[in-house]
Amino acid sequence: MSDLDMGIIALVALFTSVLSGVAGMGGGITLLAAMTFVVPLPALVPLHGTTQLISNLSRVLMLLKYIHKKIFFFFCLGLPIGVIVATQLIVNLSSKTLPLVLLFVLISYALFKPKKLPPLKLPFSAFFFVGVIAGLLGILVGATGPFLAVFFLRKDLKKEEIVGTKAILQMSVHFLKIPAYLYLGFNYHDYTILILVLAVASLLGTKLGVHLLYRVKEEVFHLLYRIALLAALFRLGYMIVN
Structure with missing residues (x-):
């Protein structure tokens, strides 16, 4: 990878954090999409996971007192199951399109359900199953x-609780991806410099992002949250078609 490519990806990591x-x-x-242009496909998911592990860890440390402990507990019970199953599946999986479609x-x-249909407001114990599926997707999709x-489009959590709790759930997924990909034979040492550069960019971006979070009103946050989710939906559609 050239110095220019590394610099561009570092800026993207800063912005996305x-x-x-x-x-x-x-x-x-967004970072995953950008990395597809410069990172070899076999290295894409493990390197993206390492960067996101650092980004989410820094967010967790800054919002530690807001983390919802029950959600985290039940999620962690299910997560290893999904990771173990996905690690066995990925060797024989011929297509990654189905998880993206789902x-x-x-x-x-x-985002678009009619009002008469139930919302995805799960009881906290149901995050066990969310953990299982997140473990599967973390390995298969990234x-x-x-x-x-x-599952965080709900009004019974403050914006800091949403960001902090979601960050620790994602951090847990990305943490377990490291031994999973080591088991699959990926060599992280070959990408040490890139990992360090992206780590620094992610830490700086997270610090700025959380600083802004404290100053955003709840209603503005929920609007931004839905917009970000809509943008992710369009990106997924593009990935499925292509």
Whole structure:
């Protein structure tokens, strides 16, 4: 990778970390899309996961007191199951289109469902199943943010709780992806410099994003959240078609 490509990706990582910090989502899938232009396909998901691990970890540390402990607990019970199953599936999986299509349908339902249909406001214990599916998607697709986002379209959580809790869920997924891809034979050492550059950019972006989050009104945050989710929906549609 040239120095120019690395610099461009670092700027994208900075911007997307700001976006995730202030809107709670949108940064991960945007970074994944940008990385497809310069990162070899076999390295795409593991490198993206490492960058997002650092970005989400910094967000967690800044919003630690707002994390919803029950959601995190039940999510962590289900997450390893999904990761283990996906690690076995990925060797024989011929197409990644199906998970993307299912994710597209889920986000579409959350954003555009008729009012008479039930919202995706799950009881906290049901995040066990969210953890299982997030583990599957984390290995097979890479970005889990849009999937998790639909379960946080709820008014019983403050904006800081949404961003902080979603960050620790995503951090957990990305953390377990490292041993999974080591098991599959990926060599992280070959990309040490790129990982360090993206880590610094992500930390700076997260600090700025969380700083802005504290100053955004709740109603503005929820609007930004839906806009970011809609942007992710369009991006998923593009990935499915192409």
